[in-house]
Amino acid sequence: MAVDPLLKQAQGVWETLAAAPVSFPLVGGLNVVTSPASQMAPPSCAGIVVLGESGIVTTPTDREAQVLRRILAGMPTSSLTSSEAVRAVLPVHEVVGPAVLGYVSRDGFRPVPASRSVERLARGHQDLTALVKSVSPEDAGESGMDEITSAAFVVRKGADVVAAAGFQVWSAAAAHLCVLTAAEERGRGLARQVASRWAAHASQRQPLRETSGPSPR
Numbered sequence: 001m002a003v004d005p006l007l008k009q010a011q012g013v014w015e016t017l018a019a020a021p022v023s024f025p026l027v028g029g030l031n032v033v034t035s036p037a038s039q040m041a042p043p044s045c046a047g048i049v050v051l052g053e054s055g056i057v058t059t060p061t062d063r064e065a066q067v068l069r070r071i072l073a074g075m076p077t078s079s080l081t082s083s084e085a086v087r088a089v090l091p092v093h094e095v096v097g098p099a100v101l102g103y104v105s106r107d108g109f110r111p112v113p114a115s116r117s118v119e120r121l122a123r124g125h126q127d128l129t130a131l132v133k134s135v136s137p138e139d140a141g142e143s144g145m146d147e148i149t150s151a152a153f154v155v156r157k158g159a160d161v162v163a164a165a166g167f168q169v170w171s172a173a174a175a176h177l178c179v180l181t182a183a184e185e186r187g188r189g190l191a192r193q194v195a196s197r198w199a200a201h202a203s204q205r206q207p208l209r210e211t212s213g214p215s216p217r
Contacts, residue, residue, distance in 0.1 A: 007052050010103045013174045014040065014049045014056065024054040030072055030080065032057040034065045039170055042096060048080050051101070055080050106203045112196035115189065116155045123148055127161040134182055144168060144178035153197040155190055157182075163190035165198045175202070 020035035038058035041047030046059040079085040148166030162182040167175040
């Protein structure tokens, strides 16, 4: 069966982030691997990624891997990213996510027209810091703007930065796009504009650790 090239490329990214020999099954199903160094989840946690009809799971210990293979193998792959479904069969202490992953080819990407001027600021710029401090700790943490490893594309209202996007490198081929909009400016498409600018910039440059990448709110 032919595999979509974009799907195959996305699967390859997560197989690399697993930091252990593992691959997505060709025809549905799930593979579980022991990987204490996995970048698919926070330390000491299991990570689950489902792409297409297949999934991979990383876990810190062999014992946990055995348990997950036995229990998760009986679940539909599509339900593995449902916290409710997983909690129903496992004693879960904490859930981080789920997150929806989206991918687009370079040829298929369509930039969002900017209704405001977009500028680039250095990571750690005081105007970026002011934006992060203006929102709730929950919103700031979810956005990840304090953890970006790149510069940021921003839009302003007057002198104030009201939307920003930057990225945190995960691997040579993947990055997490961090986006934040000031509370009073949400619903106006500003997050899409700054995120689109970074995606356009990233699609023209390689490798990611020199430039950019993708998760707006």
